[in-house]
Every structure is written in C-alpha cells, then in structure tokens.
Amino acid sequence: MSSCITLLCALLLLLLGLSVEASSGEGGSTTHSYDLSKPSLTQLYNSPVFKAELMKRPLNGFSFTLAPLSHSGVRVTLADGSQWLVHKGEDYGVSSDTVVVDARHMSSAWQVFQTCNFHGTKTVADLVAAGGTDYSFFFDNCLMATQRMMTQ
Template sequence: MAYSSNRHLTALLSTVLIIILTDQICHSFGSPIKPKGGARPHDITERSELTKLYNKQVVRAERVRRPLWGLFRHEGVRIQTAGSESEPGRSWLIHKGKGYGSSHQTVVTDAEHMSNKWKVVEGRPVEGKTVADFIKAGGRDYNLLTDNCLDAAKNMMKQTG
C-alpha cells in the first residue's frame, strides 16, 4: 500500500513540476518581445482605429496552432474581417498569453506577423459576430491551468455557432 501511495505522490509531483516548467518556458519564450521601457509594438496606435477594428464584422474564423518547445503548442484564432467598397477585409490573429497585453491577456495582431509555423486546425464561417466578441470570448485573464491559450482558442471558436 505504501508503495502505491509513493508512486502516486511521485507522479503528482512530476506533473506539478512539468506544469511549472511549462509555465516558465511559455512565459520566457512564448510571449511577445517588449522593447525597453515596457512599451509594446502595435499595428494600431490610435484609439479610434482600435475601436473601428473591435466593431468590424468577422466573416471567417480559423483555429491555428504552432509548436512551442517540442511537446507544447500555442493556439489562437485567425479571423477574417468583412471588407467594404472603400476598404478590403483583413486577417488578424487573436491569441492569449501571460503578459501579452497591459490590461487584457487576449490580444489582436495583424496576421501578416504570423510565421509559417502556424497551421490551421479548423475553419468555419462566422455570422453576426464582431472582433470584440472574439476578444471577449478569449477572456481577460491568463491562468496556465484553467484559462490559457488553448482554452481561449476553443472559446473563441464557439463564436462560429
């Protein structure tokens, strides 16, 4: 009986250690690089432009994945916004990570910045949803165990109906 308890304790401690190491690796190497002074690079710097983006209709969503240090992966959702006569639709990556944003850990970046390591897992058309709906579904806070990039991508894909 004691042998079985020790085995379970060892397995539990190993799992906790893997989780802690994963968290450190993800946050050391998986989050965006911040320049000196803590400022983050942005494609959109004007509040009015950001509001415009948040209110844009989403016409397609694709859950995407890239490798993150061997066994691990990072996920997000690449969206396509609706175009108009004056402005074509664009692709954006919405993803989540510890330290990705100042007040919200689910962030949007121009999909042009995505490397070729990102692969589409699934894609679906979207009706009646905005960029803001996807960001909200991704969640404000980050928690490695209960609210991470995988959870955010899954929740954002629920916006597709």
C-alpha cells in the same frame, strides 16, 4: 506506485509551466507597438467576423506543435478580406492579455487546425471578450481562450 506516478506528473506539469511562462513568444514584453490609431481600432473591434481559423504554432525553443507545447490563437477574416490574429498571452497587452494583431505579423510556423464560418454574426470584440482579460497558465491560458473564441 500510483502516488509516485502522480507526483512525477505534477512535477513535469510544473516544469512545463515554468518553461511555457519563460518562452511565451510573440508578445510578453512591456513594449507595445500599435498598427492602428484609436478610431481605426474601434472600427476593427466592431467589425463582423466572417471566417475564424484556430491557429497553433510551436512555443519558442520548440520545433513541433503539441497541445501543451504550443501557442494558439484565432485568425479572423473580415468582410474586406483583411486578416487579424486574436490571441492571449501573459503581458501581451496593456489593459488585456487578449490582443488583436495584424495577421501579417504571423510567422510561417502558424498552422490552421480548425475553421469556422461565423457569417458575420460575431465581431472582433466578441472574440476578444471570449478570450478574457487576464492570463493564467493553469486556469486561463491561450489554449482555453482560443477554444472559447471558436465555440461562443
């Protein structure tokens, strides 16, 4: 009986993985739009982070947020009050799957789950590095990247 339950769980995880990969939402396309030029992007990456909020939203096609059925990222607030979302997904960026987008692009479906005050001791680049460059559903997904960003 135990092996049947294990097999069923493995099958459900596989189906969930395929469903998540197919509906990664916000990103995942090969067309990229940029809000900042290279000098402004460099300045953003070197900016100190004062507040970090772990954010989650339902995956596309779902109306609820449940850990494996959600997308997560970290919304950072900089000294000037601007807010940016650092999040990871398959093919979200060109050279890295962890990207930074202006928080004004976030839908109202995003919810705050945890807040951390870094007091300017971390930069946006530190969080991007903690997110990692390559996405893997089982080994380095958005949830794992977000936890690293919040605890580094």
